[in-house]
Amino acid sequence: MSVPRNPLLDLDTSAFLEQFRRGIDAFDSARLPQEPLPKESLRQLVDLGLYLPAIPREYGGRESHREMCEIIEIMSERNLPMGMYTMIVTVLFLRNVASSGDDVLKEEVFDDFLHHPVIGGLAFTEPSSGSNLARMRTTYHEDGDTYRITGTKHWQAFSEQADWWIICAKHPERKEFAYFAHKRSDGGFVTTEVYDSLGLKNLGYGLNTLDLRVPRHYRLAKTRPGLGDAAEILCGSRFSKAAMASGFLRRLSTEALRQTTGRRIGDATLHDIDYVRYKVNRIRQNYVVCNALYRHLLLAEDYFTDLEESMFASLATKVLASELMLESAIDYQQLCGGEGYRVGAPDNIAAYALLDARVYTVFDGTNDLLCQHLAHLFLRRFEESGLRSPLEFVGRFPYLEAAFCHLTDVNLSHLTEAPSQDRIVILGRILSRMYGIGALAKASRSPAPHARLAVDEADHPKAVAVLKNDIVGLVNEYELAGRLAEPPAATGAPRPRTTKITVNSKVGTH
Secondary structure, three states: OOOOOOHHHHOOHHHHHHHHHHOOHHHOOOOOOOOOOOHHHHHHHHHOOOOHHHOOHHHOOOOOHHHHHHHHHHHHHHOHHHHHHHHHHHHHHHHHHHHHOOHHHHHHHHHHHHHOOOOEEEEOOOOOOOOOHHHOOOEEEEEOOEEEEEEEEEOOOOOOOOOEEEEEEEOOOOOOEEEEEEEHHHOOEEEEEEOOOOOOHHHOOEEEEEEEEEEHHHEOOOOOOOOHHHHHHHHHHHHHHHHHHHHHHHHHHHHHHHHHHHOEEOOEEHHHOHHHHHHHHHHHHHHHHHHHHHHHHHHHOOOOOOOHHHHHHHHHHHHHHHHHHHHHHHHHHHHOHHHHHOOOOOOOOHHHHHHHHHHHHOOOOOHHHHHHHHHHHHHHHHHHHOOOOHHHHHOOOOOOHHHHHHOOOOOOOOOOOOOOHHHHHHHHHHHHHHHHHHHHHHHHHOOOOOHHHOOOOOHHHHHHHHHHHHHHHHHHHHHHHHHHHOOOOOOOOOOOOOOOOOOOOOOOOO
């Protein structure tokens, strides 16, 4: 008996997304319990088409980069942890099965996700290696017609709940890494501890031990040397922070305005206080920045292509979006006063908004590490250019050139003069803000093609001013870092030894 065609496949994009948006009221962060999602709730999302955009058309999906982005953004506005939930299953799991899976594996996985409320996760991080995936101890070797994989993984979203995994393991004798799909019902993936995380409680993190045998066709066709494929996989996750930040900050901007205009103080409202109004506007401008980052993801990138060449943009996106999310969540909680510190407060979502946003600067590689990699990418290209002026190079660097005209009065001349490790981190944060200005400049030049990219044109120069102010402050911090590192002249104390840290893109996962 043939399976009836899913009517969602016949909707155009606008109708599909609108129907999805209208169907997720029950998943709002003010209503949904802060716990792993039960299968019956996931079934509601699957029936709304949660996974369809990530599944290729030939396997019964909608195969749409735009729809993947917009569903993550829509979910993040309703409920930030559910935005992360959606991203992990679609961008990290389904995308990589689609791009690198064997045909038999694709058939099995996509059929499961089309018809059942199942979850796919990513198992990379280990207790002994942290962000340094090169030191992982999970190994694989051939065992007849299967691969045997043994090791320990932790901080996996859906540790107890996931039905499918993509697992990274290392060859025991060579510096080779491989990636395998695994179906939990096949056994060998055991959760030994469930973590009580501060935020993102819907995702269910924990500690897992692995002793698996997986069929040969479950190995993904990823062939980059070293951890190059892990880096490309994480580009997709890091880019997705733009979609999550855009949705989350649209919600916080609305909530902050509602809170402050609705709270009476004598004959006026909280919003009538100048500094309060300034803070509300800062949250608004942070949203405008992240919406511009989201615009780049939506219009200039494609989840269905290889993202390695977009490494710089993905790193800058993750650093900037996550820091603006956290800054805005802190400001929103402050605006809510004491009630903002109350879990389950009836009139705000500030407590969980802050706890959920906090981890974004840590997951997918801590921002300090990613800033180092961002700076090294820039410095290497600067050296290769043969130019002497960093500002002139900014005007020629593809991801920063649109920001050039806004930076001509900022002194950047000393930023590339063999910076120390502490300054490298600060340089990376400066570069993320430059990238943000470039994204804003591009967004202001053309009308928004989609409703969720539409912002008031008057907000673009204000948002640029916010980022430029950040850059000026970071340049001052860059100079301060150098002075603080100098030993006190009077004591003659030896200069602290500098530890060289090698940074690459293979750091940090879910």
